[in-house]
Amino acid sequence: MRALVRIVSWFYAVAIYGFIFLPVVVLVLFSLQATSFPIPPFTGPSLRWYDAVLADTRLTSALVNSLLVAALSSAAAVTLGFLSAWGFARFALPGSALLRGLITLPLTVSYLIIGMGLLVLFNWAGIPKSLLAAGIGHVVINLPLCFAIIYSQMGDHQINIERAARDLGAPEWKVLLLITVPVMAPAIFAGFFLSMTFSWDEFVISFLLTRFDTTLPVEIWNLLRSGLNPKTNAVGSLVFAVSIVLVVFFELMLLRRKPA
């Protein structure tokens, strides 16, 4: 009986992980396919489709665009998120709880709604569809996230540290720059890398807000319209690899043991 339970639980665990990771494994496996169709039997391994991706200037320029949008929008989101977290943590504001709720609210709104809203708004304001517009969209979705991460780590124990700096003659901007930011660095980097991850493979907002120059997920979608092809697998694997790197950075930052 006990043996049976163990077998069943093992089977269950394998099934769960299989369910989560099998699609990715299949994607990566068939990106190494030697022939022209990403379907069994596996004929590889071969890197010819990766060569094809890197030779495709539309894909490589989309990749560069994606990285730029991710890095810049995340930097903006984390800066704004940090400043708002600091404001909420250090100053008694009227309706603080309500305002904090409002700032995190976009987390619950679908990207489609945010994207459409921005599309209408930019249209009305005369801002053309562009990478900048998509970047602004990514700031909108990532700012609440950065705020939540940084605010959660901004405890009362840092208040005296900031006071000590002021007491020793530091003006407010130096307190922020020399004390608060370095002390909060793990949370700030965690927010930054998580924002990068989300911006990096975000599709809906980029799709709605870009036109000629676009990001990698939108370009992959373009590619998919002409049918399955190991090249899409290869570029998908690249996207996945970058995401993994970003998530690992995020985990390292957030879970790193804090010095006492």
Added chain:
Amino acid sequence: MTAPLVDIRAVSHRFGQHTVLKNVSLQIEPGSYTILLGPSGSGKTTLLSILGGFVTPSQGKVLIRGEDCTAVPPAKRPTTTVFQDYALFPHMSVGSNVGFGLRMQGVDAATRTTRARDALALVGLATAFDKKPHQLSGGQRQRVALARALVIEPAVLLLDEPLGALDLKLRRQMQDELKAIQKRVGTAFIHVTHDQEEAMALADHCVVMNDGRIEDEGPPERVYARPATRFSATFMGESTLISGTVTAAKHGTITVATQVGALSLPGTVPAGASVALAVRPEHLVLGAAGGAVGLGTARVSGVVFQGSFKRVLAVSEKDPALHFIARVPAAAAVQPGDIVAVSCDAGDIILLAG
């Protein structure tokens, strides 16, 4: 008389509806070691925050070196604070921590290093310059905080329960060092604590606070020997308190009617006034061969061995509400349940307003 270094004039402070300081005035002399002593909620920490500039008082003024500093922010006033949790910058080395105040003043890096090293040597931590705060013990962090605050040569150093987080042995050791460092640098220290032993050991000037008011202030010897109020008689060391009414007063001697009989002692309080008489534990005599003033008999309720002496608690047989606290030699044969005569000398009775 020279002008005081710090002059606190009629300061009151409210947090919302709650008044934490009630018309407090206090003067601090240059080079003195002042202790603000009181239980939690007495307003001592608020007073320190007002001195440091972290709190602006609702009413009153704070003058430092004759200048009105009431609303001057911490960065711009000649005070520095040693925080209870040390508040070291965790991401900086010990040397950078100590040099931070100089850096804010625009002192160049080489001078900063020299002066930070000197300050660390002053507190006995010359070797810790390149370490990070988390590599140090509690007592060492305390010293770094002290060096960091002293290096910019403040007019007044404020210490918020600086020894509160240390264990007893380390606390006594740091206490001696604090006093030695203060004498060496000559800066005025203002130190907040609820530990009366710490207060007696360190203070040149002891300020006893309770419920937002200054109950008593003066040299610790005077505050201990002749406390001004009931509160300071029981908070700064222990006392037996006997309440009574003055029945006669002439030629500098009063007679007080109490539960344990009529007592005569020196004093000038008019007849009819209600008073409290306080006696320090070391002045109470247990046993027949006692002092001149008899306080009746009492049943011993507890004996606590304290090493060099025994602390005896006894309840008066005449008035069960009267609790005697006495101190007897460690060799004395006193046991709970014993009935003993209690007495003292008239000169050791402290006369307080009732």
